[in-house]
Amino acid sequence: MLTPQRKQRILEQLARDGQVLSKDLSARFAVSEDTIRRDLRELASAGRLQRVHGGALPSSSAIATFAERTALKTDAKKTIARTGAELISAGQVVMIDGGTTTSELIKCLPNELDITVVTHSPSIALGMIDHPTIEVILIGGRLYKHSIVTVGAAAIEGIGHIHADIFFMGVTGIHPEAGLTTGNYEEACIKRAFSARAAETVVLVSPEKINAASAFVIGSLGLINTIVVDSGTDDNWLRSIEEKGVSVVRAE
Template sequence: MLKEERHAYILQRLSARQKVLTSSLSEELSVSEDTIRRDLKELADNGQLRKVHGGALPPSHNPYAYRDREVYALESKIKIAEKARSLIQDGQVVLMDGGTTNLELVKRLPQDLHATFFTNSLPVAVQLSGHPHIEVIFAGGKLLKDAQATIGLEVVHLFSEIRADICILGTRSLHHEAGITEINWEEAQVKRSLVQAAKKVVALVISEKIDTLQPYTVCDIKGLHTVVTELDTTDEILIPYKKRGIVLI
């Protein structure tokens, strides 16, 4: 099969399934996984798909409503949340943005934890409101309905006046050279203000979003302290992050 025919097949499968796996394509097309990876890279460079760990997604992946995203890759998000909850300690001031992985994390915080949370996420604030010992400050502003999070100058201004112990970011895209990036400019502005207000920045990211890029920068790779994924920390895709001194969990 010619390269052009493989590309057409890959795009057809991606359109039908909304996700393709390198291993499956290798079997279906009777070529090596290295060949498929090169095909996916070329298609990604042309903007026809988004190459992720183990396969590819449509170029505009994850356009779902917030409630749909709550159940998307839920097992991975729960695993990340379980790993990350020990990062939050008694007495800390915590900054947290929106995202369904962050929501899974706050659901699992111990009931005897004493902390102060600043957040622009409506679901996170509501979840934390039931915790007996956590003080919650919600950053009001324009509600971005798809994200269930507030944006705008008021939100950025509030976060600019805080010096927090830790910032925990739900992450749309993470790249070993570009750092954390975001598809929405206004969301990126808010996330950047969170990063600038914290001593330590932690990214929670499911593996399919690793080594992907969006147009707007949130945090340079040098500003990132910790990355939490559902993967084993020895996974090959995490090697570039380890080489940059980032803590992997």
């Protein structure tokens, strides 16, 4: 089998099974594991998958630019955001991560809702500037332009002085074994810092993030309490998430 054909078969198996293992691919194609690792390395360089220890996972399309991500799975994001907004109660301190799904979340907050929102996203803060009863605390730091959020030591310092009721975490990938991932090292640090200061952490999981992975690990699924997913999400995948102790809320 020629290399391009083998690579295509690898991608087909990855799409079908949600992960591939180098050892199994070596046996399937009767080639060395070094050859398989080279295939995976080249596919990763082309953005077709994310290499992990022992194999590969689907790469997340959620690491594209903010403008490009805004166009991804828009209907599902809106439905998930509406359901996520229902988890917020009056009087709470709510941490909201940057991202396209959380941008939809703030549009769903009722006008009469009286809460305090803490965010490191200037766009999230600006999105609530006309909301009559929401107090907004904007965490400062160095602006990471790709995601339009602040990062760095100043942001970590600001987050460390807050006790929140709930944190809506943005991720680019969620996988039962690989856990929660994102596309930037500093963003991963900020997300862990937010989660550590919240009584409950929720992830709004749009379809392109499911079973996908990016280069930087935020943490295992033990870091979060709840995920909100589209009603059409695969039941087997959801069971694998629930087995990790995470509650699942289906958006209708």
